[in-house]
Amino acid sequence: MAKISELLANLEMDQLMEAVQNELDNGTDPLEILKEGEAGMIKVGELFSSGEYFVSDLMMSGEMFKEVGEMLEPHLAGKTNEVLAKVVLGTVEGDIHDIGKDLVYIMLKSGGFDVIDVGVDAKPEAFVTALKESGATILALSCLLTTCYDSILNTVKAVEAAGLRDQVKIVIGGGPTDESVVKYTGADAVGDDAQSAVRLCKEML
Amino acid sequence: MASKLYEERSQKIKDTVNFKNERVTTCFMGQAAPAAHMNVKMKDFAMNSDIMIKTTLDYINEIDAITSVDCLNIGVNGMRSDHSLPMAWLSKIKMPGRELPDDSLWQVVETNVLTPEDYDVIIEQGFETVFNRIFPTLVDMNEFQESIAYQQKNGQNNVELFINSDLPVVNSGFASPPFEVLCGGRSMSQFFMDCYKIPDKIEKAIEVMLPGSIQSMLSSINPLCGRGAWVGGWRGASALVSPKIWNRLVWPGMKAMGLALIETDNIATFHLDQCWDRDIERFLEIPEKKSIINTDGMTDLRKARKILGEHVAIMGDVPAPLLATGTTQEVKDYVTKLIDDIGPKGLFITAGCDAPANTKFENMVAMFQAANDWK
Numbered sequence: 001m002a003k004i005s006e007l008l009a010n011l012e013m014d015q016l017m018e019a020v021q022n023e024l025d026n027g028t029d030p031l032e033i034l035k036e037g038e039a040g041m042i043k044v045g046e047l048f049s050s051g052e053y054f055v056s057d058l059m060m061s062g063e064m065f066k067e068v069g070e071m072l073e074p075h076l077a078g079k080t081n082e083v084l085a086k087v088v089l090g091t092v093e094g095d096i097h098d099i100g101k102d103l104v105y106i107m108l109k110s111g112g113f114d115v116i117d118v119g120v121d122a123k124p125e126a127f128v129t130a131l132k133e134s135g136a137t138i139l140a141l142s143c144l145l146t147t148c149y150d151s152i153l154n155t156v157k158a159v160e161a162a163g164l165r166d167q168v169k170i171v172i173g174g175g176p177t178d179e180s181v182v183k184y185t186g187a188d189a190v191g192d193d194a195q196s197a198v199r200l201c202k203e204m205l
Numbered sequence: 206m207a208s209k210l211y212e213e214r215s216q217k218i219k220d221t222v223n224f225k226n227e228r229v230t231t232c233f234m235g236q237a238a239p240a241a242h243m244n245v246k247m248k249d250f251a252m253n254s255d256i257m258i259k260t261t262l263d264y265i266n267e268i269d270a271i272t273s274v275d276c277l278n279i280g281v282n283g284m285r286s287d288h289s290l291p292m293a294w295l296s297k298i299k300m301p302g303r304e305l306p307d308d309s310l311w312q313v314v315e316t317n318v319l320t321p322e323d324y325d326v327i328i329e330q331g332f333e334t335v336f337n338r339i340f341p342t343l344v345d346m347n348e349f350q351e352s353i354a355y356q357q358k359n360g361q362n363n364v365e366l367f368i369n370s371d372l373p374v375v376n377s378g379f380a381s382p383p384f385e386v387l388c389g390g391r392s393m394s395q396f397f398m399d400c401y402k403i404p405d406k407i408e409k410a411i412e413v414m415l416p417g418s419i420q421s422m423l424s425s426i427n428p429l430c431g432r433g434a435w436v437g438g439w440r441g442a443s444a445l446v447s448p449k450i451w452n453r454l455v456w457p458g459m460k461a462m463g464l465a466l467i468e469t470d471n472i473a474t475f476h477l478d479q480c481w482d483r484d485i486e487r488f489l490e491i492p493e494k495k496s497i498i499n500t501d502g503m504t505d506l507r508k509a510r511k512i513l514g515e516h517v518a519i520m521g522d523v524p525a526p527l528l529a530t531g532t533t534q535e536v537k538d539y540v541t542k543l544i545d546d547i548g549p550k551g552l553f554i555t556a557g558c559d560a561p562a563n564t565k566f567e568n569m570v571a572m573f574q575a576a577n578d579w580k
Binding site for chain 1: 524
């Protein structure tokens with residue numbers, strides 16, 4: 001079984017899918033196979049943090065993890081993994097970029113979070129509604145345009161106005177975001193990349 | 206007839222690339238920055254070539270009256286982004302006042318308009334076949350033809366407007382290496398997957414595309430408006446792709462395009478978004494004192510200077526968030542420290558990548574003042 005995590009961490013796509021099929025054929029619990037996939041993704045995250053892997057590697061591993069998930073889905077029959085926490089994720093109003101957001105989505109999912117993706121160009125109300133409906137305790141906002149700093153600010157204000165600010169931690173990320181933007185918008189923290197988003201969310205539990 | 210100041214500033218560009226400049230060179234870069242300060246709606250600025258040119262010129266002249274702006278990074282020819290960028294990235298552009306609110310910035314819509322089968326078509330029939338099929342789906346061709354006609358009618362006059370304002374330009378050309386074109390057309394995530402799954406095919410497609418990319422880059426240069434061109438490094442950044450992909454699919458194209466510029470006596474400006482620390486020493490492969498690395502605040506310029514010495518000039522790199530939200534003192538401190546650390550020789554001070562649309566005017570001025578006042 002360790003082979004699955006290794007194959008995923010080594011980005012061996014074809015061999016990974018073959019190994020997953022073999023485990024299923026041998027009657028291995030699909031939830032255990034999924035956990036192995038998650039272990040592989042954790043290893044990928046470590047390699048990224050240590051500078052051995054790059055964004056393209058994260059994307060490739062994300063794609064592989066997704067395909068493993070799709071392969072296992074018919075066999076899971078409602079079984080679910082333990083969820084660390086719920087996260088509402090989206091790109092803020094006025095910004096239609098989705099690549100960074102989608103990468104954070106897959107890294108958070110494989111890191112054990114239940115992620116509610118509200119999409120791109122999302123209005124503050126959309127984030128608030130998702131927080132209320134899901135009971136999520138973390139809000140992750142993606143922003144690729146400096147002209148959308150005010151959209152982050154308005155979303156933070158909307159969360160405050162909804163009376164949720166005390167229960168919800170807010171992390172931001174995307175090319176032009178840094179500590180000065182955290183200060184400007186009243187968010188709680190900024191992540192440099194998709195892997196640091198996972199680390200930050202875990203720290204906020 | 207160009208003024209003495211224009212000639213002096215033009216010479217300063219050459220001297221800076223050649224590390225003969227005594228003082229740091231100030232360089233304007235902010236394609237969307239002028240609109241808000243000049244009270245022009247982004248919709249009008251982005252969609253009307255004459256308004257774009259006049260607004261930009263007035264904005265730079267206002268700065269230049271306060272503190273010297275020695276040059277522009279790239280010429281402003283009034284070409285609309287929804288007509289120019291699809292050629293570079295094979296992507297549709299959403300524009301203010303059309304698909305976006307009036308004061309929104311134009312944005313790239315990244316969808317996979319290029320199919321995996323298109324790699325074969327490129328290899329067998331050439332890139333033009335694919336380009337000619339896709340391009341009309343990305344732009345309004347009637348508007349595009351009008352844009353070209355505008356350039357033919359007004360291009361020279363617009364160049365002279367900048368010359369008459371004593372504002373020389375470093376780069377009049379703009380080139381997107383094949384890796385970037387394919388990445389834009391396939392969308393980043395799909396293309397990166399392709400780079401792992403079918404690298405041989407992509408390498409072959411890039412080889413087929415490269416001569417056309419070089420030819421198109423060289424023909425985009427207007428010697429009266431800057432003897433240089435950008436070679437774009439966006440999705441091919443070291444921070445984004447693995448060394449295996451970078452060495453095989455990114456760098457060969459960028460290097461070939463840079464060398465083609467230098468062989469034709471043009472400046473090669475490698476416009477580098479994101480962090481390029483991992484591969485920065487590879488720019489030593491470019492002939493010395495003929496090129497510029499134009500970075501966005503994410504590449505470590507102290508390290509770059511240490512490794513590259515006086516081989517490659519540096520153009521950078523005041524970060525966009527600082528220009529948008531920082532104080533004038535913070536901007537001045539950033540610029541002063543950068544010059545303190547890497548020295549004025551071979552250095553153009555400019556906004557990292559591109560000054561954003563919400564750049565505070567006082568910060569733009571502070572950036573240039575700090576550079577001009579540095580002793």
